[in-house]
Amino acid sequence: MPRTTDSPPVPPRGQRVRETTARLRQRILGGEWPVGGRIPTEPQLVAALGVGRNTVREAVRALVHAGVLECRQGSGTYVVSTDELAPVVARRLTDDRMAEVVEVRRAFEVEAARLAALRRTPEDLAALDAALAAREAAWRGGRVAEFVEADVALHTAVVAAAHNPMLAELYASVGTALRSTVAHAMGDALEPDRYVDHSRLVEAIRAGEPQRAAIEAGAFLEPAAGA
Incomplete structure (x- = not known):
């Protein structure tokens, strides 16, 4: 049927695909479709989004290519990441590039610590204290995997205290790489010579001393120091 003068213009196909891709991404970021979960079927998406089957197919394909979705034959399409950058970083992560990862961490974490000292709130300090306590408890218990997660949580809390959403998003993208550098530095056991005291970092943030x-933050991120 030809479009009447009162009908809204139909956007170009490329624009429809981009808009649909953005809408799918928003639902993933909003938690409607969590990581590990299956997204609705193609017919369900067509009905929910009000666009054609080909548009939905291309939008899903774009997110698969970006590493956000994964198509599993005979099972459906699943969310594998909320971040398009994270899979890219993960694919690049190899033992011979670990030094590069540490340098990237340093670039993020030094500035995050500086900003955190200027912007931290009482809630941020409480989160830092809790993360530091969990890290110390895991170390005393000799629990390697738990220590790695606790260490990552502490560094993430520092970044959160910087109150820079873009920095936090970018830092989250290197989460897998971050865990890998900590795990690589710790090895299979928590040896005393590998312990790094983070209490001084937390205290500097608490004291409001950015420098x-x-x-x-930078002292323990020299290439030889690992975590």
Whole structure:
């Protein structure tokens, strides 16, 4: 049927695909379709989004290519990441590039610590104290996997205290790489010579001393130091 003068213009196909891709991404980021979960079927998406089957198919294909979705033959399409950058970083992560990862961590974490010392709130300090306590408890218990997660949680809390959403998003993208550097530095056991005290970093942030916080954040991220 020809479009009447009162009908809204139909956007070009490429624009429809981009808009549909963005809508799918928003639902993933909003938690409607969590990581590990299956998204609705193609007919269900067509009905929910009000676009054609080909548009939905291309939008899903774009997110598969970006590493956000994964098509599993005979099972459906699943969310494998909420972040398009994370799979790219993970694919690049190899033992011979670990030094590069540490340098990237340093670039993020030194500035995050500096900003955290300027912007931290009482809630941020409480989160830092809790993360530090969990990290110390895991170390005392000799629990390697738990320590790695606790260490990552502490560094993430520092970044959160910087109150820079873009920095937090970018930092989250290197989460897998971050865990790998910590695990690589720790090895199979928590040896005393590998322990790094993070209490001074937390105290510098608490004291509102950005320069000292930045120095503390960078001190344990020299190439030979690992975590």
